[in-house]
Amino acid sequence: MTSNTALRWGLYGMLILFALFYLMPLFVMLTTSLKSLEEIRTGSLLALPRDITFAPWAEAWSTACAGTQCEGLRPFFWNSVLMAVPAVLISTVIGALNGYVFAQWTFRGANLLFAAILFGCFIPFQVVLLPMAQMLGLMGLAGTIPGLIFVHVIYGLGFTTLFFRNYYVTIPQELVRAAKVDGAGFFRIFWSIFLPISLPIITVSVIWQFTQIWNDFLFGVSFSGAGSQPVTVALNNIVNSTTGVKAYNVDMAAAIIAALPTLLVYVIAGKYFIRGLTAGSVKG
Amino acid sequence: MEWLERNVPKLVLAPSFAAIMIFVYGFIAWTAWISFTRSRLMPRYELDGVTQYQRLFDAPRWDVAMNNLFLFGGLFIVISMVIGLMLAIFLDQKIRAEGVLRTIYLYPMALSLIVTGTAWKWILNPGLGIQEAVRGWGFETFTFDWLIRPEMAIYTVVLAAVWQASGFVMALFLAGLRSVDTEIIRAAQVDGIPTHRIYSAIIIPTMAPIFLSAFIVLAHLAIKAFDLVIALTGGGPGYATDLPATYMYAMAFSRGDLGQAASSAMIMMMVIFAIVVPYLYSELRPRRDQ
Numbered sequence: 001m002t003s004n005t006a007l008r009w010g011l012y013g014m015l016i017l018f019a020l021f022y023l024m025p026l027f028v029m030l031t032t033s034l035k036s037l038e039e040i041r042t043g044s045l046l047a048l049p050r051d052i053t054f055a056p057w058a059e060a061w062s063t064a065c066a067g068t069q070c071e072g073l074r075p076f077f078w079n080s081v082l083m084a085v086p087a088v089l090i091s092t093v094i095g096a097l098n099g100y101v102f103a104q105w106t107f108r109g110a111n112l113l114f115a116a117i118l119f120g121c122f123i124p125f126q127v128v129l130l131p132m133a134q135m136l137g138l139m140g141l142a143g144t145i146p147g148l149i150f151v152h153v154i155y156g157l158g159f160t161t162l163f164f165r166n167y168y169v170t171i172p173q174e175l176v177r178a179a180k181v182d183g184a185g186f187f188r189i190f191w192s193i194f195l196p197i198s199l200p201i202i203t204v205s206v207i208w209q210f211t212q213i214w215n216d217f218l219f220g221v222s223f224s225g226a227g228s229q230p231v232t233v234a235l236n237n238i239v240n241s242t243t244g245v246k247a248y249n250v251d252m253a254a255a256i257i258a259a260l261p262t263l264l265v266y267v268i269a270g271k272y273f274i275r276g277l278t279a280g281s282v283k284g
Numbered sequence: 285m286e287w288l289e290r291n292v293p294k295l296v297l298a299p300s301f302a303a304i305m306i307f308v309y310g311f312i313a314w315t316a317w318i319s320f321t322r323s324r325l326m327p328r329y330e331l332d333g334v335t336q337y338q339r340l341f342d343a344p345r346w347d348v349a350m351n352n353l354f355l356f357g358g359l360f361i362v363i364s365m366v367i368g369l370m371l372a373i374f375l376d377q378k379i380r381a382e383g384v385l386r387t388i389y390l391y392p393m394a395l396s397l398i399v400t401g402t403a404w405k406w407i408l409n410p411g412l413g414i415q416e417a418v419r420g421w422g423f424e425t426f427t428f429d430w431l432i433r434p435e436m437a438i439y440t441v442v443l444a445a446v447w448q449a450s451g452f453v454m455a456l457f458l459a460g461l462r463s464v465d466t467e468i469i470r471a472a473q474v475d476g477i478p479t480h481r482i483y484s485a486i487i488i489p490t491m492a493p494i495f496l497s498a499f500i501v502l503a504h505l506a507i508k509a510f511d512l513v514i515a516l517t518g519g520g521p522g523y524a525t526d527l528p529a530t531y532m533y534a535m536a537f538s539r540g541d542l543g544q545a546a547s548s549a550m551i552m553m554m555v556i557f558a559i560v561v562p563y564l565y566s567e568l569r570p571r572r573d574q
Contacts, residue, residue: 011374014374015375015379015385018389019385022388022389022451025392025400025447026391028406032406040412041412044417045407045416046417098296098297101293101297105293107293107294113301116304116305116309117300120304120308122504123308123553123556124507124508124529124552126510126529126532126533126548126549126553127312127550127552127553128307129533129536130315130536130542130546132307134327135307157303157304185289186292211394215398216396217511222536222537232399235396236398236515239515248406248412251402251406252403255402258399259394259395259396262394262395262396263391266391270390273394274390274455277452277455
């Protein structure tokens with residue numbers, strides 16, 4: 001029995017040790033962002049702040065320099081919002097309709113089509129980066145937020161289609177057949193039978209897409225212009241800004257601000273976040 | 285009208301299908317074509333054989349990038365799997381506060397890799413970071429300066445990537461452990477089989493599909509790892525932590541060498557395909573039980 005108790009203690013010890021490992025960077029970010037530069041230089045990385053200051057947060061939000069532009073993260077934060085919200089909504093709506101077709105209205109060749117769309121989830125985006133840059137230029141969308149929305153919708157479609165298809169495929173086909181006999185059409189059936197039961201999968205899709213798009217850096221850095229950069233790109237610019245003294249506290253405050261929306265989503269709707277991750281990973 | 289009604293499903297799919305045909309397959313074809321030309325700053329379309337690929341394989345920087353990919357990818361995948369499986373098994377022992385621990389282990393996955401890179405860059409900087417903090421505790425000779433040592437910097441990328449993704453692997457494995465038939469486990473317990481044997485002989489073998497999907501996700505993350513390197517090391521010192529993704533980006537957007545960018549992107553795609561296509565094939569095979 002005693003060896004069992006010791007084992008139990010060891011188990012909890014390990015679990016707590018790992019919890020500390022995962023929490024440490026967040027702790028360091030938070031405490032560093034609340035210290036003055038003077039205190040950072042003289043104190044320890046892992047020490048709590050002696051005099052809490054919110055000045056770095058104010059600077060990160062409204063005056064820090066990203067490249068030559070010294071307006072803080074604020075304008076870029078809004079760029080990300082303006083980019084993410086439409087892109088999430090559009091890709092979810094299209095994914096829902098596509099998934100509905102693939103699950104309930106299959107036709108000859110539908111499986112092949114589904115595979116073709118699914119395949120888009122797996123490509124390394126580097127392989128479409130160059131032609132997309134050209135294409136956005138041709139469409140007059142280079143360096144704009146609508147351009148970024150367009151890119152995120154196109155390359156998010158595969159995942160949203162997959163989510164909805166896998167959800168709707170569990171609904172018996174007899175239901176659709178019966179509704180058809182009653183004279184209901186494609187959209188009518190979607191609207192009155194499928195949509196009302198879709199809230200869980202809509203949540204999963206919205207959370208997944210929002211996290212992906214908000215956290216994206218590659219498309220942001222490749223396709224945005226001076227006025228349309230998303231928050232991740234601006235954060236990287238602030239951190240690597242070479243003008244003046246390195247303000248680590250401002251960097252950390254900026255990093256937390258950039259992370260806050262997706263962290264909030266995780267805390268509020270963790271269950272759906274995990275479901276999206278596993279659904280997206282079991283096949284993606 | 286009748287025709288329209290019958291073809292609504294196809295019409296609904298048509299725009300997505302067209303988009304995927306152009307923006308995935310068409311674009312891949314374009315990149316493939318460019319990879320066989322002499323394109324520099326501007327795309328040129330006359331074919332020129334495999335000179336871009338020869339240049340690529342002759343470039344020391346590409347050599348470093350590919351070596352880094354296998355070193356980083358291998359370590360990242362193995363360590364994340366080991367930690368993920370271990371934490372999942374630990375958490376499966378009727379742990380108090382399991383929910384809280386799970387939340388803590390998984391939250392890094394919600395962060396942008398740019399945020400992760402920024403945080404670890406600060407923690408690992410030798411001047412004011414963890415090295416200095418440990419020295420402050422009295423360990424005067426403690427050294428942890430991997431970030432600025434060319435031969436060690438790639439391991440900091442591994443560290444940060446494992447931090448980000450291992451909790452997610454834990455979640456995958458935990459879900460797998462929970463889905464194993466409890467009847468079998470109870471029967472084994474009744475027969476007096478020790479717990480570690482139940483895991484190694486009964487539970488883990490049934491989780492083979494989960495190992496596979498965890499592997500696919502991690503491999504995918506590793507090959508695409510671009511943001512993390514940019515934020516953590518910027519590819520440096522020198523180009524010591526370059527990955528194919530950062531090489532491709534540098535060629536495309538700062539060197540103005542489209543031919544090299546295209547050929548390196550094609551190699552990246554082939555590496556992913558070598559891993560993903562067999563998997564996709566087995567997933568999409570029509571199954572009798574569905």
